[in-house]
Amino acid sequence: MMSGGDEAMRSNISFLPLSRQHCKWIRKLHQKKYRRKEKLFIAEGLNSFHAAVKTPHHTISEIIVDHDFADKVRDNPSLFPLSPEIPVYECSRDEMESLSSEETPQGIVIVCHQKEFLVNETTTGKMSDPLIYCEETSDPGNLGIIIRSSAWFGFNRILIGPFCVDPFNTKVIRSSAGTIFGVEVYQSIHRDVIIELADRAGYTLIAAVPAGGIPLHQCEKSEKNIIMFGHESKGLSRHLAERADRRISIPGCGTVESLNLSVAASIILYEFAVQLGRF
Structure with missing residues (x-):
């Protein structure tokens, strides 16, 4: 049985449905020309997620997780120490495999802003x-x-x-x-x-x-x-x-x-x- 605090933490995490059109747009970010056009890029896995949360260089635009990963977060909200303003989308395993470049996807993909550094x-x-x-x-x-x-x-x-x-x-x-x-x-x-x-x-x-x-x-x-x-x-x-x-x-x-x-x-x-x- 969960305590009232645990229930409150779970209630603060909202997963949005991932549309087919949105999924198609994210897949385009695997191509250099779209990354440059949108000034965004894709990173995969918890290592990248935790690194992105800790540093200010490339802020997170949105997060996509599959159903299994979403269930883990529902049971343990501390997996997601991030601002509530960042949208989190939930998708099927098949959709995650279409988004991921890994042979065995970890169930989480993050879309981040590219910060530009200039030599001056x-x-x-x-x-x-x-x-x-x-x-x-x-x-x-x-x-x-x-x-x-x-x-x-x-x-x-x-x-x-x-x-x-x-x-x-x-x-x-x-x-x-x-x-x-x-x-x-x-x-x-x-x-x-x-x-x-x-x-x-x-x-x-x-x-x-x-x-x-x-x-x-x-x-x-x-x-x-x-x-x-x-x-x-x-x-x-x-x-x-x-x-x-x-x-x-x-x-x-x-x-x-x-x-x-x-x-x-x-x-x-x-x-x-x-x-x-x-x-």
Whole structure:
């Protein structure tokens, strides 16, 4: 038997029916052109939900849950610590599967506003060291892991080139394990802007290259750095690689040709975190 307080908590949670037209509109947000048009994106699962609730960067527009998840919330309203102004829609399992990009949907999809971060004189003065720049990362999993590793090591400003995969791609968000809600992602930043930023604000440009660079552990510390990562197979553009103040590589002793981009980025970010005394 529920107490009066429990009954009150349950009565405050209202689930709206999800119409077919609304369901169709949400599915469109899996496409980049609609995400940009609406300035919204989809995230899935409780990790993303709790991350979105805790951070102000990308506020929740609405929530969709399936019948099973809704029943869990009715039994335990504390699962949903959110403002009553946010609409919550209830749908069937089949509808949830049509909305989700996961093989086994967790029963909750959230639609969030995309907050736009701009590189200007004001933000430059507040930017932490180092900044992370992904010039042309094409694989959603790699970009998501780079975002996750950046957040883990306390580097919360990530600049994304115009030819990168969309950071609000559902697979990127899933690979980031919700950490995209806690970092600042600056989109469509051309390499020329990176060079101009370095010149104007006194950053050292550090290019991560597969081979031929300074061994990572021998790289001299600078007060301000922009660490640059390129395409998975092509690497950084020649323009950026040649313009870099330093080129770094991770020494290896095995027989493989190279490291996966996100693995290499994580190792490099760890080394810089150590140099900055973050442990």
